Amino acid sequence: MGKIFKERTAVETARKLFLEQIVPLKLTEMVRLEASVDRVLARAVYAERNVPHYRRSAMDGYALRASNTQGASPANPILLELSDKVQEGSCVWVHTGAPVPAEANAVLMLEDTQKVGALIEVRAQVHPNRNIGAVGEDIKIGDLIFEKGHQIRPCDASVLASLGFEKIEVFQKPLVAVIPTGDELLNRKKIQEIPPPGRVLETNGLMASLYVEKWGGISRSSEIVPDNQQQLKEAVKANLDADMILISGGTSVGKRDHAPEVLENLGKILVRGIGAVPGKPTTLGLINKVPIVCLPGYPVAGLVALYFFVRAGLWKLAGKEKKLRLENSKPSLKRLLSAKVSSRIGYVSFVRVVLEGEYARPLMGGGAGVLSSVAKADGFLLVPENVEGYEAGAEVEIFLLE
């Protein structure tokens, strides 16, 4: 009537084993810049235009010949004629961003001048090229603007628009199938009342789908599959067109847990049980080339598996190489623990915390099933495998819960 977890894989090892099996998607699509935010460039982008594309004044002031300002100072100003043509002894008004006449080789800023009738009093000396943006000074034709794999930000869309791009080629979004399984689960769309004892509404699938979408994938949800190996097998086979499959539930060691067997049967298990609390029953595998994550049914454990494996897996599928490289240096907050945190050696603990000023208050005494701890948590800290915990007052690194 149930086995006990005999082995477990360290989280980092498990992640490595999982990620190295994931092949980034190759299919691409063209998207308009308006719809490009968070998409991933399928090829490097090189400039096809110069920025600026003309000799541009960097200041409000006067375009002139630098030699005409030689020796000028507030005590010893030089008078130039204000004209519409730059030549010996004359200058032309230019505003910031205006083209600089070809005959000029400098712009004298307004603040260093005084208008005296139709004349301009030059009160400072300028060197050639001063306050002129040369053609291509910022960006030259052929310059690498973004590497393949770059994830587009709003400011990037603007840079691309300035370079004359209307559309860019991006990788398609990974399609992720979400299969909830468990006899105890009820479809929440089909039941209004409180479920009978022993039955619960299926909601982990919703959580998984919404994280998939948040992390740049497209989710596709299956009907709830009962605790039946054959039915689960059929459901998985029906979803092998997806780029990743998440099976939510049925991954522990009870007699009703069929996900690992199905995985073994159709493909192979990479990791069976991880060194994480919560999250221990997480199972990872591969069928054909489709990565499979078996998410524990307890909501917090499922959340941990989503954060540890699904997010990184999605990044790899989507070609977000840079994000993956930065994975271990995610932005965090430093906070002082307002209470002691205990952790089991050999397991990474995912400790939910509430932020209270300079302090982080751990939400302890809650197991993997405690929903209220998820609702309350602002973020989490990770206690490494080889650490027994932290004392109250210790400074810890907090990641916000997305």
Added chain:
Amino acid sequence: MGKIFKERTAVETARKLFLEQIVPLKLTEMVRLEASVDRVLARAVYAERNVPHYRRSAMDGYALRASNTQGASPANPILLELSDKVQEGSCVWVHTGAPVPAEANAVLMLEDTQKVGALIEVRAQVHPNRNIGAVGEDIKIGDLIFEKGHQIRPCDASVLASLGFEKIEVFQKPLVAVIPTGDELLNRKKIQEIPPPGRVLETNGLMASLYVEKWGGISRSSEIVPDNQQQLKEAVKANLDADMILISGGTSVGKRDHAPEVLENLGKILVRGIGAVPGKPTTLGLINKVPIVCLPGYPVAGLVALYFFVRAGLWKLAGKEKKLRLENSKPSLKRLLSAKVSSRIGYVSFVRVVLEGEYARPLMGGGAGVLSSVAKADGFLLVPENVEGYEAGAEVEIFLLE
């Protein structure tokens, strides 16, 4: 031919002056949980159901009377009959999550038992209530689940679904009008070729719109308005139905900069020029009750104004009180500067950086107009007003560019 900025307001002061004029939106709408991510709760949510809603076994094991295990140990096991009813001397198999029979007051975990034919060898003693989740132990009817103003995460949607909610009441998204202005601007949708000298494609409006959307607003873009005070005035008046107006360009002190005058004319200026580099010409104001941000036309300066004012303004409009409170404690990365950074006293410097392992390389030598610095930057650091800069090797706090 242009004035010089005579005054400037410190960034923090400017933000305070701006935010205290912003009134959060009151209109709400109902959204399905599937579409609730990142939306903001318009009212506190209280539980209408208990979690668990039945006495739930926390373990795979045997439901029994705790008194029947008294004194049991591996050396001194006690035998109980395996039955379908809990009574004196008998126990019932329960899996994790199963309802515990009313007659039982504890669950003994599987690991502390041995099956011997039709009997169960009890090898440990359990106390009453052990491994039983009482009704409402996690969440009780009437418990506060989320405060008003909470921004929904995927895990929260799952919690709400578990409590039987299908839809939640959220604040409507703020509508932000974006008005680009400048004689030099060309509509990039209407021109395929490289613009003539002195003319550039309008792209700051695109950047502003995409950040507005990213930060939870709805953007509405106007046609480009020429440098004409009356036309700009009309454009602003036509957009006073919006919750915020962004005027991109025309906010400096040149003779072609009409945004501040229009603001003064139709409403009032709160801040004219800020102590930030880039970003100095940023102007903030109010017309009727609509907050107005005049974004500098230089792309990096515009980006700074978006980050400093528009983002926080959107949060306040959208009722994200908690995000505002946490504004000064955003997650960050600690990095070592690979080169010296200089800054002008009295100004916050927005320094773009490239992340290179443990180092952050500042992208200096680029003014407010340098597009390539935006494309290259992974993030930025802020040098406070009263700091002259940082030496190479100094540890600094880096915020990723969204």
